[in-house]
Amino acid sequence: MIQRINLYLFRQILIAFLFSAVAVTFVVLFTQSFRLLSFVIDNSGSLFVFLKLMALTIPSFLPLILPISMGVAVLFIYHKFAVDSELVVMRAAGFSPLKLAAPAITLAGITVVVGLLLTLWVTPLANASFASLQYKVRDAYSALMIRPGTFNDLSEGLTFFARRRAANGGLEDILVHDVRSPDHPVTIMAETGLFAVEDGVPQVIVFSGKRQEVDVKTGRLQQLDFDRYVLDLHLLKSGKTDHAKDPREMSFVRLLTAQADPKTGAKLLSKIRTEIHQRVAGPLLSLTFALVSVTVILVGNFNRRGMAKRVLLASLFIIILQAAMFGLVAQVGTSPWTAILLYLALIAPLPPCLYLLSLKTLCQWPSPKFMLQKAAS
Secondary structure (H helix, E strand, C coil), rough: CCCHHHHHHHHHHHHHHHHHHHHHHHHHHHHHHHHHHHHHHCCCCCCCHHHHHHHHHHHHHHHHHHHHHHHHHHHHHHHHHHHCCHHHHHHHHHCCCHHHHHHHHHHHHHHHHHHHHHHHHHHHHHHHHHHHHHHHHHHHCCCCCCCCEEEEEECCEEEEEEEEEEECEEEEEEEECCCCCCCCCCEEEEEEEEEEECEEEEEEEEEEEEEEEECCCCCEEEEEEHHHCCCCHHHHHCCCCCCCCCHCCCCCHHHHHHHHHHCCCCCHHHHHHHHHHHHHHHHHHHHHHHHHHHHHHEEECCCCCCHHHHHHHHHHHHHHHHHHHHHHHHHCCCCCCCCHHHHHHHHHHHHHHHHHCCCCHCCCCCHHHHHHHHHHH
16 A cells, blocks of 8 residues: 555656656747757758757756756645645555655655766767757858858858849859968959859859959968869868867766866866766755655645645745855856855755654644544545
8 A cells, every 4th residue: 555655646746747847848948949940040951950959958958957847746746635635645544744755755866866867978968969060050051151242251250242142043243351361361252153062062163253362471462363263161161170178068077087187277177167066966956856845745734725835935945945056056166165055055955854754743734533534524
């Protein structure tokens, strides 16, 4: 019987938890979709690229959603069971508050493990893939993003201009200005041009024009008249075959190695410390939120009309602790000693909650005889 009731509570909490997590995930995805859709459209990407970028964003915010969803699910289910007198029947069957809280604590522990797997392994890989795909999209479609009549900055120091688009899809009155090498700026002017893809590489072919290169030191101008000229692939790319990884893209082991490296700059070291503690501390919130939520329902006088004040108190605690974690994590980078306050804030509520759940005298619910009579009626 004990196992059946535990399984029943566990299943109900799990359903509420999954529903809450999925609902919040879709809301966040909806807000992110506008930014990603704008990025894909600006770079002439495909629907597949958009969906892949959307999927890669999920692991980045899922560790933030899971703890809140856990707290909401536990609070909702136990309050519902209390109002519907289901907890009354369970107490009549001899369940102590600690036993009633066991399914919530178990699911919260599983959620902590899942959160750690996400933050320590899945999320960094997803962030790295997301950044890599963004650079790939920018490079692969940089030529297609050119709009006639406007100056297009393909990369820093490289500008492309075409006055209008011809009837055959080509471009007319083209100007390319490249100052990525300040000592030798290059200007290319052509009457017409078109895009071509050779071996999967986009190229710009221009016709009837001039290529001018200036040596800034000597002031010498070199000019080349051409009938047909193919712009080098490097002119179409952002010039970044690789990019310096952000701490969010690094594995946990690499973060620890970089933190111990004396060559790591102060600014980067601050970001690394913040990322390390955020990955470790974030998942622990699931256990804290769940235990606090179940404690405020099970400890104290029973009220069949509802426990609005307790629910409000637990919700306020969740909001305050979540905000405190964000604030303390941000301070860890510049003040490492605040890590003590961070983990103290996360762990400190656990012993008092467990202690209160173990004290039957504080759980002033109806007597077992009254509860049996009420359940029978």
